[in-house]
Amino acid sequence: MAVALGEKRRLRLYNATNARFLLLKFDNASMTVIGTDGGLIEAPVAVDQLLLTPAERVELIVSFDKPGPAKLTMLEYERGWMGPGKPNEAGMILLTANVSEEAVAAMPRLPAKLRSIESLGNPVVTRRFVLTESMGGIDHGSTSMQGMDHSNMSMSSDSMEMKFLINGASFDMNRIDEVSKVGQVELWEVVNAADMDHPFHVHGTQFQVVEHEKDGKVTMPSYRAWKDTVNIVAGETVRIMLRQDLPGPRMYHCHILEHEQLGMMGTVDVQA
Structure with a gap:
């Protein structure tokens, strides 16, 4: 994926694996969570890394503010593997964005509020x-x-x-x-x-x-x-x-x- 310096991209990630736990980090780029399984959250939340278990979804705004390759990488996560044959997935690169030296025009800022999510109230x-x-x-x-x-x-x-x-x-x-x-x-x-x-x-x-x-x-x-x-x-x-x-x-x-x-x-x- 090719992007300009300073560009922001909206990514929807879906863990469609049968059993893999994806602990993710974007090297050379920053991530902001704006949505989960059920759509937008109330306000943007900046994260350094995030865990996606099977069937979980997340929506991100990724900011590419440094030139060069920006890699979405899997980190080590201990979820209680039982027995031999544990896969060595730490360091696996899932996506690479090549960030150019040429800067993009100024992009709009994220709104401070995305939507309201009301509490369900007291359980019966x-x-x-x-x-x-x-x-x-x-x-x-x-x-x-x-x-x-x-x-x-x-x-x-x-x-x-x-x-x-x-x-x-x-x-x-x-x-x-x-x-x-x-x-x-x-x-x-x-x-x-x-x-x-x-x-x-x-x-x-x-x-x-x-x-x-x-x-x-x-x-x-x-x-x-x-x-x-x-x-x-x-x-x-x-x-x-x-x-x-x-x-x-x-x-x-x-x-x-x-x-x-x-x-x-x-x-x-x-x-x-």
Whole structure:
């Protein structure tokens, strides 16, 4: 990609991989977040790096203020890889912009406010979802599985059954796990009691992240946004506020496709 010195470009990035965690940095250029999964956030936020887990999206304004190559590069991220074969992706270049010596005409500044995002208000229902792993009938929510390679295991493995669970249950297409109502504001508390990160995704709506809690420390998101996927690191609890506006069954699941296939998915039936 060729750009002029001082030029700004709007980029939409989408992690369409099945399992890669993309910790990104733009060398020789600066990034400003203006949107996430659900469109614009309230105000621009400058970042040095950002994490995109499977299915997450982000909209950026990238400012190219130095001549020469500007490279979008992957950084090392520890998400709890299990077993051998961990890919060495640090330093992988995803995009190179060649910034010329010739300066572009002055570009307009970003507005200080992009839009308003109203709070969903007080929840009328609170739900709790606990993410765990199971191998050979043993629940590894509190037992480490580090050093185990699950890449070629299946749910029907004769030698060792591997499952990823929500509230101790593996996905069943014929089972309804939760019942909700159209228009009902809910607080979902998602607890990652497993040994690795899980990007949690909800169908049919978008939510607002309320807070993260890990090792007794509670942190708030740095900006309000509409999301449909949020990463939950090992040992972390993430609380989200949501509302479903249409009736029907909705899936919620880990967006690592192998984990979804191995059972980390449930169904909420939204009733009129």
